[in-house]
Amino acid sequence: MDSEITEDRGSAPTVVLGITGCIAAYKACELTRALVRDGVRVKAVMTEAATRFVGPLTLRTLTNEPVAASLWDDPATAPVHHISLAEEADVFLIAPCTANVLAKLATGRADDILTTTALATEAPLVIAPAMNVHMWRDEATQFNLRVLRDRGAIIVEPATGELACGDVGEGRLAELGDILDAVRAELGRVKDLAGVRMLVTAGPTYEPIDPVRFIGNRSSGKTGFYIAEEAARRGADVTLVTGPTHLRDPFGVHTVRVTTAVEMHAVAMEAYETAQVVVASAAVSDFRPAVPSAEKTKKEDAPSAVELVRNPDILAEMGAAKGERTLVGFAAETSEIVAHAREKLAAKSLDLVVANDVGVAGLGFASDRNVVTLVSGEGEKQLSEMSKRALAREICDWLGARQARR
Ligand SMILES: Cc1cc2nc3c(=O)[nH]c(=O)nc-3n(C[C@H](O)[C@H](O)[C@H](O)COP(=O)(O)O)c2cc1C
Structure with missing residues (x-):
C-alpha cells in the first residue's frame, strides 16, 4: 500500500470527491493522489455510472477510506451514509461532473448517493464539468450552470481541445492544477474568520x-x-x-x-x-x-x-x-x-x-x-x-x- 495513505489524517481537512459517469473519471484518481499528498482526507462518492469507468477499489486504495457508491450500502457499517458524508465535508468537489449531475444539482434532485449527499451538505460545492462540446453548449446545460453559480457553487470551467468523442471544442475536464487551486482556495477559506x-x-x-x-x-x-x-x-x-x-x-x-x-x-x-x-x-x-x-x-x-x-x-x-x-x-x-x-x-x-x-x-x-x-x-x-x-x-x-x- 502507498505510504502516503497510511498516515493518520484525523484532524486533516476533508474533501468529499464526487465522481460521475464520464470518460474523464479516471482523472479523479490523479486528483485524489494530489489532494492526499496535500494532507487532505479524501472520501470518494460515486454514481453508478462512474463505477463503470473506474473501479471503487481504486479509489478505496488511493484514499484509504471506504467509497460510497450506493445509497443502499450495508446500514451496519454506514447508518445514514449520505448525511455523515455531507457533514464531514469541508469542501464537496465533483470532478468530473456530467451534464446529468449538473441538471440534478440545479433542480435539487437526490436519487443517488452523490446527489443526495450534495443536497444535504453545507460545504462549498466545487464543480468541474466534463462533457461533449454540444452537451456543454446546450442551453439546458448553460441554464443549469447559471443556477448553480447563482447559488454559490464554484464552477471550474472546462478546457478547450480534442474531446474523447473526437469532437473539438470546450468540454474537456479542466487542468487538474486549476481544479486543485479552486479546492485549495476553498479549504483556505474554511476557517479564516474563526473566533471573530x-x-x-x-x-x-x-x-x-x-x-x-x-x-x-x-x-x-x-x-x-x-x-x-x-x-x-x-x-x-x-x-x-x-x-x-x-x-x-x-x-x-x-x-x-x-x-x-x-x-x-x-x-x-x-x-x-x-x-x-x-x-x-x-x-x-x-x-x-x-x-x-x-x-x-x-x-x-x-x-x-x-x-x-x-x-x-x-x-x-x-x-x-x-x-x-x-x-x-x-x-x-x-x-x-x-x-x-x-x-x-x-x-x-x-x-x-x-x-x-x-x-x-x-x-x-x-x-x-x-x-x-x-x-x-x-x-x-x-x-x-x-x-x-x-x-x-x-x-x-x-x-x-x-x-x-x-
Ligand atoms: C463512453 C461514455 C462516455 C461518456 N462521457 C460523458 C461525459 O464526458 N460527460 C457527460 O456528461 N456524460 C457522459 N456520458 C453519458 C453519461 O455517462 C450518462 O449521462 C450517465 O447517465 C451519467 O450518469 P451520472 O450522471 O449519474 O454519473 C458518457 C457515456 C458513455 C457511454
Missing part, C-alpha cells in the same frame, strides 16, 4: 406613520444574510440584526429581528460593544415620522403632510467609537460611484465601502445580482457582475485576508 466576533446589520427599516402604514425601502436584506451565513461557516461568531425581511434565519447565526431604525440602533449598538468586525449592510431609513398616529388614520383624515425627523446615523456613531474594529459599509450610488464611496470611507472612518451601482437596470436592491466596487484604504477592486452569494464570499475573503494580517 462579528456584527452584521441587514434589511430595511420600517418607520410607522400609523399602526398599518410605514415608510420603508426596497432592501431585501439578502446580501447581509448571505454575509452572516458565510462568515459563520468560516468560523465567525455572528450576530445579525435585521429589519423586516421574508428571509429565514441563517444557519449558525444569532439573529435579532427589529422593525424601526431606533430599534436597530439600540440592538446594534449593544452588540457593537463586543464586536471585532462590523458589516453594516442595512438600509436604515434616514427619517421617521415625528409623531406616528396611535390609531389608523381614516381616509378622509389624510394629512396634507407628514412631518419627518432624522433617525440616528448608526454607522457614523460606530465610526466615531471605532477603536480596533474593522468597519464595512455599503453605498448605493448611480453616478461617480468610487468618488462617493471614498467620501463615505473617510467621513465614517470605514475600512471598506462596498459601492453598489444601482443605476444598472435589473441589478441592485430587489435583484439577486450586483455590480460593486470594493473601495478601501488600499485601493479599489471592481468586481464583475455576480450573485449576492458570490459577493458575500468576496467580502468575507477581504475580511479573512485582513484578519490574517493582524
Whole structure:
C-alpha cells in the first residue's frame, strides 16, 4: 500500500470527491493522489455510472477510506451514509461532473448517493464539468450552470481541445492544477474568520406613520444574510440584526429581528460593544415620522403632510467609537460611484465601502445580482457582475485576508 495513505489524517481537512459517469473519471484518481499528498482526507462518492469507468477499489486504495457508491450500502457499517458524508465535508468537489449531475444539482434532485449527499451538505460545492462540446453548449446545460453559480457553487470551467468523442471544442475536464487551486482556495477559506466576533446589520427599516402604514425601502436584506451565513461557516461568531425581511434565519447565526431604525440602533449598538468586525449592510431609513398616529388614520383624515425627523446615523456613531474594529459599509450610488464611496470611507472612518451601482437596470436592491466596487484604504477592486452569494464570499475573503494580517 502507498505510504502516503497510511498516515493518520484525523484532524486533516476533508474533501468529499464526487465522481460521475464520464470518460474523464479516471482523472479523479490523479486528483485524489494530489489532494492526499496535500494532507487532505479524501472520501470518494460515486454514481453508478462512474463505477463503470473506474473501479471503487481504486479509489478505496488511493484514499484509504471506504467509497460510497450506493445509497443502499450495508446500514451496519454506514447508518445514514449520505448525511455523515455531507457533514464531514469541508469542501464537496465533483470532478468530473456530467451534464446529468449538473441538471440534478440545479433542480435539487437526490436519487443517488452523490446527489443526495450534495443536497444535504453545507460545504462549498466545487464543480468541474466534463462533457461533449454540444452537451456543454446546450442551453439546458448553460441554464443549469447559471443556477448553480447563482447559488454559490464554484464552477471550474472546462478546457478547450480534442474531446474523447473526437469532437473539438470546450468540454474537456479542466487542468487538474486549476481544479486543485479552486479546492485549495476553498479549504483556505474554511476557517479564516474563526473566533471573530462579528456584527452584521441587514434589511430595511420600517418607520410607522400609523399602526398599518410605514415608510420603508426596497432592501431585501439578502446580501447581509448571505454575509452572516458565510462568515459563520468560516468560523465567525455572528450576530445579525435585521429589519423586516421574508428571509429565514441563517444557519449558525444569532439573529435579532427589529422593525424601526431606533430599534436597530439600540440592538446594534449593544452588540457593537463586543464586536471585532462590523458589516453594516442595512438600509436604515434616514427619517421617521415625528409623531406616528396611535390609531389608523381614516381616509378622509389624510394629512396634507407628514412631518419627518432624522433617525440616528448608526454607522457614523460606530465610526466615531471605532477603536480596533474593522468597519464595512455599503453605498448605493448611480453616478461617480468610487468618488462617493471614498467620501463615505473617510467621513465614517470605514475600512471598506462596498459601492453598489444601482443605476444598472435589473441589478441592485430587489435583484439577486450586483455590480460593486470594493473601495478601501488600499485601493479599489471592481468586481464583475455576480450573485449576492458570490459577493458575500468576496467580502468575507477581504475580511479573512485582513484578519490574517493582524
Ligand atoms: C463512453 C461514455 C462516455 C461518456 N462521457 C460523458 C461525459 O464526458 N460527460 C457527460 O456528461 N456524460 C457522459 N456520458 C453519458 C453519461 O455517462 C450518462 O449521462 C450517465 O447517465 C451519467 O450518469 P451520472 O450522471 O449519474 O454519473 C458518457 C457515456 C458513455 C457511454
